[in-house]
Amino acid sequence: MKTTITVNGEARALDLDTRVTLLDALREHLGLKGSKKGCDHGQCGACTVLVNGVRINACLSLAVMHDGDEVTTIEGIGTEAALHPLQQAFLTQDAFQCGYCTPGQICSAVGMLQEAAQNWPSQATEDLTAAIALTDAEIRERMSGNICRCSAYPQILAAIRDVAGEPA
Amino acid sequence: MKAFTYERATDVTAAVKAVAETPNARFLAGGTNLLDLMKLEIETPAHLVDVGRLPLSAIEATADGGLRIGAMATNSQVAADATARARYPVLVEAIVSGGSAQLRNKATVGGNLLQRTRCAYFYDTAKPCNKRQPGSGCSAIGGLNRNAAIFGASDACIATHPSDMAVALTALGAQVETLKADGSSRMLAVADLHRLPGVTPQVETELSPGELITAVVVPAPPQGGQIYRKARDRASYAGGLASVAVAGGQVALGAVAHKPWTAAQAQAALAGGASHAEAAKAELAGAQDQGRNAFKIALVGRLMAAALDEAKQGRGA
Structure with missing residues (x-):
């Protein structure tokens, strides 16, 4: 077709x-x-x-x-010469080991930051009518659809937090 | 996956006609459940009519203070809707507790209602399952039935309906609007959309062949608090072991029956002035476990009482 x-x-x-x-x-x-x-x-x-x-x-x-x-x-998303800020943050924060989940993690994080910027709620959102603050709990919840078998979650969180620019 | 033909519908009436007139045809919306089942050859349609781009995704206020949600609105679009967040927190909480963000971005409201059970034996094509292969038997009875029903099960099937959203819609007294192949449309309460398994667990809803859900209509929110509480094995991205939706005096339970379960006994007890614990106990008098899922009875009792307490304290009121 x-x-x-x-x-x-x-x-x-x-x-x-x-x-x-x-x-x-x-x-x-x-x-x-x-x-x-x-x-x-x-x-x-x-x-x-x-x-x-x-x-x-x-x-x-x-x-x-x-x-x-x-x-x-x-x-x-980004080029080797000009990495996307999330790609650079994953390198800086050492946010992967084997790297297999990383493309999905980064594409997901790009989408997630746009969703948060549009004020979409998540299960971690306390007040459904207030502006979204990307706390660690919010980032973890919003990224729960991406599994990392190496369990690099603390570093993935740190990388996304760096780009989100929100307080830890 | 079995081979199939595909067409993208551009007109609602033509889509309904195409499914009604083509042998073994199915509607395809987000596809997140249907395609998964097709990969496993549990679903083997010969023809798919893609209704995903039909103009059925508007979310708009109704004249009587309610909300009309187009069936092709994604789960994420409903959860992000300002009116839903301000007036129907139980619905938003239920939606964001289901699946992952990626799935909610693709899954539609109509498809969510019509998703199929996650019973392990429904998925295991090497084992008997009356829902997958009528007459073959139920492997879950006496088997690994930790997530089985405690209400309304039959000797043929003890599977549960997996939707979170449908539980909140049931507590809110929502209705589905449908279009049939003969061109007529009708309204049907979400509480009456799904069937108990009886002797025909393969027949899961009251929809006729080719009948399409075009919208969900939620009435004005009830007086009183609203809350959705879900117990599960992981903190996120896991199906429920049990869930409770409270909307004013209305209570519905999830993951405990073949359909979103209206807690009629609990509602009657509450209306008669019973305590929250007593109301839960009244509902659970009719519960029956299957062995490995016996924990659900205590779990539902505590979850329901706690949710009612929280709703009364003004959460979501």
Whole structure:
């Protein structure tokens, strides 16, 4: 089935079996191996990408559902010469060991910071009608969809906190 | 995954017609539950009608002080809605306690209501399951049934409904608006949308084939506090072992039955002046455990009494 998806700013024309997930389209058909396949069931967050600016699990979406959408993967977030602030913060804070979950963690954090900036609530939000303050509890809760098997959580939290610019 | 054909619907009436007229067709909204089940070949539709971009995502006030939520609004959009946050905190709390942010960004309100059980035997295609394969038996009875129902179960099925949002909508007295293949629409209470398992646990709702949920309509908020409390194995991103939604004098329970459970006995006891602990006890008089889930009875008793206490103290009032 013919599908056109704008990936990292470039329109990509694809002709895919309807069963191909967005994740497999990115990895196997477009060669963008940054997004990772962990569980393939939406439980680990390693496949997190931004669709029209919003973070989702690419493994739980069909590529054909995204005809006309704008997808941003880790390859579209910063460059080697000019890292995204979150990429630099992950390096500075040593926020990974094996690195497998890192692209998903960073894409998720990009989406999470935008959600918080739009004042979306989370389970950690005490007052649903007040402005969101990105406390450590808020960051942890909002990032719970991204599992790190190496358990680098304290460093991931520190990296995101650095970029969020909120008090610890 | 079994092969299937796909079409993107651009018109609500045409979408309903397409599903009604195509053999083994299903609606596809966010897909977060359906695609997972298709990968495991528990769901094997031959045709998907993608309703995700239909113009059904508006969230708007109703003339009588309520809120009409389009069925294609994402869970995140509802939780972020200013009116929902100010007037329906139990609904927002329930939504943000479910899944992960990534899932809530994709999952829709209509799809959330129609998600399927997380019973381990429903997922294990090597084991009998009356819901997955009618007549094959229930492996959960006498098996690993820690998360099984304590209300309304049958000899055919002891699975629970996993939605948090539906529990809050039940306590709020919300209704679903649907469109049928014959072009007629109807309103149905969320409390009456899902069925108890009986002898046909594979039939989970009162919707007819091809009937599409187009909106959820929540009445004006009741007098009194609102709260959602959920007990689970992890602090975040885990299904409930039990949950309680309180909205004024209305109480509903989650993860304890094949449907969001209206705590009618507790409500009657509260209306008669019973204490919160007595109200919980009245509801639990009708509970029946399956062995490994016996802890749920004590858990629901404490969770319900504590939630009622907190709601009365003005939380969310």
